[in-house]
Amino acid sequence: MGVAAEPGGAGLEQVAIEDASLGAFYRSMNPTERHTFWACAAGWALDGMDFMIYPLVIGTIISLWKVDAGTAGLAATVTLLASALGGWLAGYLADRIGRVLTLQITILWFSFFSLVCAFAQSFEQLLVARALLGLGFGGEWAAGAVLMGETIRAQYRGRAVGSVQSGWAIGWGMAVLAQALLFSWLPPESAWRWMFAVGALPALLVFYLRRYVKEPEVAAETRARAAATGDRPRIWEIFSGPVLRTTILASLAAAGCQGGYYAITTWLPRFLTTERGLSIVSSTGYLAALIVGSFAGYLVGAWLADRLGRRPLFLIFSLGAIAVILAYTQLPLSNAVLWVLGFPLGFFASGYFSGMGAFLTELYPTRLRGSGQGFCYNFGRGIGALFPALVGYLSGQVGLASAIAIFAAVAYGVFFLAAFALPETRGRVLHADS
Template sequence: MFSWYGEVSKNERRTFWACFGGWALDALDVQMFSLVIPAIIAEWGISKTEAGLVSGVTLIASALGGWICGAAADRIGRVRTLQITVAWFSVFTLLSAFAQNFPEFIVLKALQGFGFGGEWAAGAVLMAETIRNQHRGKAMGAVQSAWAVGWAAAVLLYAAVFSFLPPAMGWRVMFAVGMLPALLVIYIRRHIKEPEAPAAKIKKDGGAVERMPLLSIFAPDVLRMTLIGGLLGVGAHGGYSALTTWLPTFLKTERHLSVLGTGGYLAVIILAFFCGCLAASVLLDAIGRRQTILLFSVCCVATVILYVFLPMSNHAMLALGFPLGFFAAGIPASMGALFNELYPRGTRGTGVGFCYNFGRVVSAGFPVLVGHLASQFSLGFAIGTSAAFAYAIVVVSILMLPETRGRTLADEPAA
């Protein structure tokens, strides 16, 4: 599974770890909110729908950040854009700890989301253009597993902080820790090089990189890829957001688990997510991008329905939590490689940033929808219905995209 790591160059390994660290720290910052929703609801007396609105606004901002910063990566370079976005979301995560009221908190979370979306876009293109073709799927799938590492760190931090501090102080301490990712900028600045492909383009054109506007991804030769890729993003992010935003609250309020009990359940799902990313990384280069995403999305629909609809004991839920996390991992672990291989070099950052993050705009409605449905039905029903519908969208969209396994990242769009 990891034999490819010994075959890549020192620069490829450094780039891998820089993107791995950035994605893990992103997850730490983002997943903290889902864990502290009950504390924030209690402090400001907001409804579940309003709490879901925070996630919705953050997702919209991250979508804009992904699109705009993806275009910036095409203009000023992948590495420089990555540095800026990591510093950006770190600062606004820290400032969120000092929000004095709910409106301030929403604004700060939106600004955090802008940097978070931009970081993924810049990092994904940097990875795709640095790692050689035969190992691209494995490397990018493995990087996605960093989300589980950051998620686990958030759960451990939550368990530690909320065991010793009152909720009103605990959630602020957690967000203050979110400043840590800024340290990654120092490593990136010293050790990561701009991919060779853009450098060659600069030399060939006498020092000027081709400038592609934000709307270039809607040109006739790539329009179909943009529309279907965006639809895939809607399903992938919609299902994931419906699950992860509300799952801790579901376990605590409807399953009545303690802080440590909730952490135990999440630990199973997080471990499964990590394993699922690694499994997808192998399958991407073995059976292809389309078959991998199709397999994981079909399995997601089935396991989500079982997890929240079947009457089960807590131990049965714990056992089923592993396949839930495992299959939920395969889709995001596959999207980076697929989207990079759909676009030509000059507009790749813009296209990858848009397709991955457009789904965030539409999927922003899923946490809000779950909160709204939960006011009329059970929270489990709301989560299950929303997530199953989202993953069904993934099944439909992936069937309309071409297979891109082994494709060289050239100047021409995918057929």
Template sequence: MFNWYSDLTKPEKRTYWACFSGWGLDAMDTQMYALAIPTLIALWGMTRGEAGILGTTVLIMASLGGWIAGILADRYGRVRILQITILWFSAFTLLSAFTNSFWQLMVTRGLQGLGFGGEWAVGAVLISETIRPQVRGRAVGSLQAGWAIGYGVAVLLSTLLFSTLEPSLAWRVLFAIGLLPTLLVLWIRRHIEEAPVFAQNLREHAADRPSIWAVFDGSTRVTTFKAILLTFGIYGGNYVMITWLPAYLKLALHLSITNVGGYLAINILGSFAGAFLNGWMADRFGRRRTFIVIACLQAIAVAVYTLAPITLPITLVLGFVLGTLQSGTAAGTGAYIAELFPTRIRASAQGLCGNAGRAIGAIMPAMVGVLSAKFELGAAMGLCACFSYLLVVIAALMLPETRGRDLTHVDATSTPATNESAGPMPGNRADSATGH
């Protein structure tokens, strides 16, 4: 599961850690809002519905930002646009610290979402095009562990700040800290090379500037909509839990700030493990089977966690399982979407399919806020999340298998061949001679 890393070349390792750290910073800045929800509800008198709308706004704007950044990355390069997106979302995280109302925060959070969606889309394409096919699932999937680390840092900062400062000040300091790691990540970005697949395509087709609507051309339209359905289900379910879990632990289970941090830490450890589990399964058993199995298990785990009368110790243990499966569904999207589309529109497709799924899936956190006015918060979370994971299974059944695909040979006019019947992927060292 882990020996693939030693076979990576120096450029591959640099790109890996650059994307890993960038995704971690992205997670830290994004999760600060979820951790501040209970405080903002108390200080500003926000309703749960308004809190859900704020979370939804970010995800909708992330869809637009991902598409825009993807289009620009297809024209001007992955690394350059990546630097711009990380500057963007960090700056608006800082500005969120100075807001004083629901509407002000909606503006800054919405603009932050543009960079959030852009960073994920461009980073996922960069790493997918840099890593060789034999280990792409494990390498790209393990980047999801960066999200767990960023989330963990946000939880630690939140626990520390809310334990030592007045709530009215603590949430502002939390958002302001979101700017600090930017310089380090930008330095890393400047020391990585452009994706080899993209550089080759640029040399051979320098004059080819695809339309912004190319992802909806007849040859790719069906694949685009199926991929959006897949990510809709994944992120709809995941963002229900990511957005509302801190509030559920505090408002429904009545845990203290310190205990909420402990429960979230267990969930985050599970997220870290899930990233590696997905990548290993995707490379060994195929992309589609991995999505189906993990989504089914996640639906069961969410239903038990939010709907069954379980004790606090069981809640703590099950939180690890939830984190593992939650990360497992999301970890596979980067490599899979990259394998579905040709190089000339790959970043545009990654940005649109990945983030359109976020935007449509953003309905689910908002629905939880609305439904919680009539049902218990746990019941609202469970119903919305389980429905979302059902959509993952449906979409995975309709999409083709792409395991081991050479990204230089993806043809927009044909459907990727299915290799479900293929056996386990060969060992890394034997395959390393094939290069990119």
């Protein structure tokens, strides 16, 4: 075992990863790890379903309420901006009151406001409801990612956290399935409302969390020590000392990876129905190829995060995402070829997320982990939140396909450079005093 210098000033023990097969982590899990794994996987799947509902109904909203593309994209942007604030606050709260309790609060919050969205009577009301939903949406990831990172052992952390991340693709698929069914059975005027009502389902997960999921020992010990000494973490502490450089670079990496992802996923359903001439129902097969590729990308990314390391995963996938999105939007391809290309687009535009949760967990000392991880990832969401609106506004000048390509390529370029400048963290062991 080696010891690596860590941004918070303490040394971090590292372990060798002897069995790097994808399923090794699950076979070796104890009951506590498995309960946490399934709770977080279900939470992230339902979170993904909840968020992806709006991009799927954005065309209906534009048509029914006569809003332009830029204004419609603003609702996605506001949700993500609110999630940035919610994630930072939830991360800080997780350091103060615990990971599990914070996770329960955030799930109930965004489930309730998803239901509120179903009853909106104007675009302005929907905008407010989506903003409030975003607070819980961002907080759920912050609390859940830290909970997973601290519960799973170092040698399996990348694969376990990455596999949980694949739940997002499952949630996305659930949203697309709900769209196909509801828009087939109901008129658009009511189908979109039922889509948001379905988004309230994550509230049921709280019962499982309360019964089976425990607070990580490393977090409980650190919080008890802080309470005894009076040295509680301060919300601005991640912007001081040697931690500041880590916070800046990790925030840029998170902004790049999420900006590219949201530029693509927010507007791709609209791209297929307008510039490619597909109906909402017929576009389902194209989105399915994207989602299957995304799911495969998450699993391969989870494996590579422990096999090659976090940084190589980010560098390879950011370059791959740039190449595929340029081909998808800029080359004169037939719809049949575009359907095939959906798989690698989903693969490269999603797979790197498998390494982000473990990577951010390992960058920070335990007393600041929730605050640091919550801020960086959700700062990335906040900056990435600008991309849907910017794509919408720019599409009026250069077309939707070019607008998506421009913002996605810039975002993934930033991700590549920031990841290159950060240290490798694979195999780091987390301690209560780190």
